[in-house]
Amino acid sequence: MSGLLVRDCAQIVTPDGAGKVLVHEDAAILCEDGRIAAVGEPGRFAGHKGETISIHGGVATPGLVDSHTHLIFGGNRANELELRAQGATYQDVAAAGGGIKSTVASTRGLTLDHMVQIGRTRVRVAMAMGTTTMEAKSGYGLDLETEARTLQAYRALSAEGPVEIRATYLGLHAVPEGIGKAEYVAEACDRILPELANRGLVDAVDAFVEVGYFDEADAKRLATAAEQYRLALHLHVDQFHDAGGAALARVLGATSADHLEHTGAAGIEAMAESEVVPVLVPGSVVGLGLHRFPDAHAMLRAGLPVALATDFNPGSSPTLSLPLVMALACRYMSMTPAEALCATTANAARALRLGDRGSLKPGMRADLALWSASDYREIATYFGINLCSGTVIEGTPYLASQ
Ligand SMILES: [Zn+2]
Numbered sequence: 001m002s003g004l005l006v007r008d009c010a011q012i013v014t015p016d017g018a019g020k021v022l023v024h025e026d027a028a029i030l031c032e033d034g035r036i037a038a039v040g041e042p043g044r045f046a047g048h049k050g051e052t053i054s055i056h057g058g059v060a061t062p063g064l065v066d067s068h069t070h071l072i073f074g075g076n077r078a079n080e081l082e083l084r085a086q087g088a089t090y091q092d093v094a095a096a097g098g099g100i101k102s103t104v105a106s107t108r109g110l111t112l113d114h115m116v117q118i119g120r121t122r123v124r125v126a127m128a129m130g131t132t133t134m135e136a137k138s139g140y141g142l143d144l145e146t147e148a149r150t151l152q153a154y155r156a157l158s159a160e161g162p163v164e165i166r167a168t169y170l171g172l173h174a175v176p177e178g179i180g181k182a183e184y185v186a187e188a189c190d191r192i193l194p195e196l197a198n199r200g201l202v203d204a205v206d207a208f209v210e211v212g213y214f215d216e217a218d219a220k221r222l223a224t225a226a227e228q229y230r231l232a233l234h235l236h237v238d239q240f241h242d243a244g245g246a247a248l249a250r251v252l253g254a255t256s257a258d259h260l261e262h263t264g265a266a267g268i269e270a271m272a273e274s275e276v277v278p279v280l281v282p283g284s285v286v287g288l289g290l291h292r293f294p295d296a297h298a299m300l301r302a303g304l305p306v307a308l309a310t311d312f313n314p315g316s317s318p319t320l321s322l323p324l325v326m327a328l329a330c331r332y333m334s335m336t337p338a339e340a341l342c343a344t345t346a347n348a349a350r351a352l353r354l355g356d357r358g359s360l361k362p363g364m365r366a367d368l369a370l371w372s373a374s375d376y377r378e379i380a381t382y383f384g385i386n387l388c389s390g391t392v393i394e395g396t397p398y399l400a401s402q
Contacts, residue, residue, distance in 0.1 A: 003032035004395050008054040012039050013061045013376040014360035015346035019339040031366035034394035053397050059376050062358050063132025063367030064322045065348035068258050068279050068309035071136035072119045072150050075106030077314045100174040107140035115153035123163050126320040130369035130388040139170030144192045151201035162393040166352050172207035172214045185218045189225040197229040204232035209245050216248050223252040238263040250274040256351040260294040272302040277351040281311035282328040283319045296333040307351045308343040327383040337377040368392040
């Protein structure tokens with residue numbers, strides 16, 4: 001037997017359908033040719049001759065998949081924390097020239113090299129907390145040049161590895177200065193998207209559907225344009241109001257509907273009759289000091305494959321920690337640690353149409369997160385403490401101590 005053997009695992013934990021996990025106690029896991037070959041009791045692998053690592057009684061789970069990030073942006077929005085502490089809302093800050101628009105100004109000034117450098121540092125931070133696959137959105141350029149540069153940076157980072165990055169053109173994020181909304185939507189859908197798609201820079205598109213940003217008709221236009229290039233559709237919906245965004249995601253055949261803080265019963269029912277994966281981002285609720293969390297439980301009861309993501313961005317959710325997001329989901333959304341683990345692995349992979357990862361069944365990609373814990377529920381118990389001791393990506397180990 002060759003390949004990589006990960007041994008001395010107190011638990012090896014993998015999603016087992018509908019928010020449940022399968023726990024192998026005192027087990028080992030064998031990876032061959034970048035895939036999971038077998039999980040089982042250590043004696044089974046006694047003849048293993050290849051590379052072996054011990055995790056000293058820790059826990060192994062599938063590598064975490066962050067299915068919603070705004071990974072690369074320039075500047076920071078630290079001043080907004082102060083403004084919000086003084087009572088300003090997200091909308092007040094945006095109206096005063098802050099918010100997405102201020103990040104657009106800082107991002108347009110970045111060279112490709114600088115973007116790659118910023119992205120690389122952030123990917124390493126995420127990876128150190130168990131993330132092995134990420135989705136990353138553009139949308140802080142809002143012009144062809146900056147959007148293309150951001151997406152090129154994602155392609156470069158993904159090629160460099162080891163974390164694979166799926167790139168999303170978030171064309172409809174905000175209307176840039178000096179242009180009307182209708183004109184900008186036409187520019188994004190008819191000129192910028194075709195150019196990006198023809199250059200092979202995008203896997204998906206996204207729109208921020210919200211009062212004061214973009215509406216259903218705009219999202220529909222983007223979805224229609226994306227369809228020609230067979231790109232997946234993600235949507236930011238129902239974040240501040242229940243504006244029928246979940247139902248819209250169903251109508252437009254979206255792969256995921258993200259946020260959903262205000263989605264009610266009708267929206268949940270619409271998603272349950274479709275293939276839409278709900279991606280919940282409690283970090284952005286906490287980040288904005290708000291209190292209304294998405295109704296994860298109603299979604300789980302409806303049989304939906306609920307996913308959790310960081311929504312990493314400079315304004316509302318400045319975190320790259322999926323374990324923190326799991327901890328929030330267990331406290332504020334009554335998700336169990338098992339549901340939270342399924343939501344950051346198998347279901348998150350589904351939100352990105354990546355059928356080859358998110359569980360530890362033989363044949364799946366050998367992506368693991370390794371934890372200094374003896375019980376997987378500890379991952380969501382602690383917060384502000386990093387229990388991740390390393391990752392394995394396509395069969396190659398990356399240990400924190402190395
Ligand atoms: Zn977002």
